[in-house]
Amino acid sequence: MKSAVLVFPGINRERDMARTLKLVSGNAPVMVWHTETELPAGTDLVVVPGGFSYGDYLRCGAIAARAPVMDAVRAFAAKGGLVLGVCNGFQILCESGLLPGVLVRNQNLKFICHDVFLRVENSKSPFTRGYNAGQVIRVPVAHGEGNYTADAETIKTLESEGRILFRYASPDGKIDPDWNRNGAINSIAGISNERGNVAGMMPHPENHVEAEMGVTDGRGLFAGLADQLGKAA
Amino acid sequence: MKARVTVTLKSGVLDPQGKAIEGALKSLGVSGVASVRQGKIFDIELDGADKAKAEAALKAAADKLLANTVIENYRIELF
Numbered sequence: 001m002k003s004a005v006l007v008f009p010g011i012n013r014e015r016d017m018a019r020t021l022k023l024v025s026g027n028a029p030v031m032v033w034h035t036e037t038e039l040p041a042g043t044d045l046v047v048v049p050g051g052f053s054y055g056d057y058l059r060c061g062a063i064a065a066r067a068p069v070m071d072a073v074r075a076f077a078a079k080g081g082l083v084l085g086v087c088n089g090f091q092i093l094c095e096s097g098l099l100p101g102v103l104v105r106n107q108n109l110k111f112i113c114h115d116v117f118l119r120v121e122n123s124k125s126p127f128t129r130g131y132n133a134g135q136v137i138r139v140p141v142a143h144g145e146g147n148y149t150a151d152a153e154t155i156k157t158l159e160s161e162g163r164i165l166f167r168y169a170s171p172d173g174k175i176d177p178d179w180n181r182n183g184a185i186n187s188i189a190g191i192s193n194e195r196g197n198v199a200g201m202m203p204h205p206e207n208h209v210e211a212e213m214g215v216t217d218g219r220g221l222f223a224g225l226a227d228q229l230g231k232a233a
Numbered sequence: 234m235k236a237r238v239t240v241t242l243k244s245g246v247l248d249p250q251g252k253a254i255e256g257a258l259k260s261l262g263v264s265g266v267a268s269v270r271q272g273k274i275f276d277i278e279l280d281g282a283d284k285a286k287a288e289a290a291l292k293a294a295a296d297k298l299l300a301n302t303v304i305e306n307y308r309i310e311l312f
Contacts (some may be wrong), residue, residue, distance in 0.1 A: 109249050109250070149304070
């Protein structure tokens with residue numbers, strides 16, 4: 001696995017992500033600055049990490065989505081390359097048009113920072129193959145704008161094409177408004193694009209991969225990606 | 234030339250900030266407020282005096298960056 005982690009001004013989760021990628025795949029990612037116009041040769045996974053790119057000015061992810069490196073990411077995705085966006089990274093992918101919909105202010109207007117439970121909706125995606133469908137994982141969230149929404153037709157398409165990867169759920173896997181703290185439509189926590197090679201999610205699986213954290217439920221996502229892409233690459 | 238681009242949420246899009254402001258106005262005792270929607274205003278100065286060119290530039294600015302047309306509408310005014 002040869003991964004690249006994008007770095008924008010104001011991003012602050014890139015080192016967590018890099019640490020996890022190295023830990024799980026054995027290979028350290030290349031950190032790619034936002035002004036680059038090309039990705040490193042041989043890149044097979046691009047990760048857009050979390051944080052507060054450009055201070056969340058205008059709209060979360062809006063300015064980062066227009067950075068020079070995003071043209072390279074678009075070209076990479078168009079060739080089928082795997083792209084994962086987490087938290088601000090998810091917002092950036094939505095703003096860049098690589099994923100449909102948008103993340104708006106949490107319904108309760110509060111910044112939410114604690115663990116949530118996610119139900120893995122399918123295990124067919126390169127991003128979820130490390131899990132079983134229906135499995136519940138515990139991972140943290142830390143966001144003020146994680147309330148996913150899109151027009152009714154887009155939601156219908158996401159649902160019918162099995163492109164919802166993760167939903168906020170109760171610890172026993174029930175979809176319940178009480179466990180959907182940011183108010184996301186249909187409890188959506190993570191989605192993929194039509195082709196299935198671009199995915200975004202608000203929670204931070206990269207923060208639950210080491211035994212010291214008490215929970216390692218995030219590991220499956222990265223282990224699945226490493227398996228898909230081949231550890232030796 | 235001066236211009237103003239006003240960006241507003243499309244109707245039907247949840248606006249929790251507008252709702253919070255609406256609640257605050259009610260708790261302040263401001264009467265007659267039925268609902269509040271929050272938006273953004275961009276005051277822009279343009280080079281040149283060609284109105285058509287300015288409008289095209291502002292439309293590009295709004296489509297490419299100022300508004301997220303998934304959830305927002307925009308209005309352009311030239312002064």
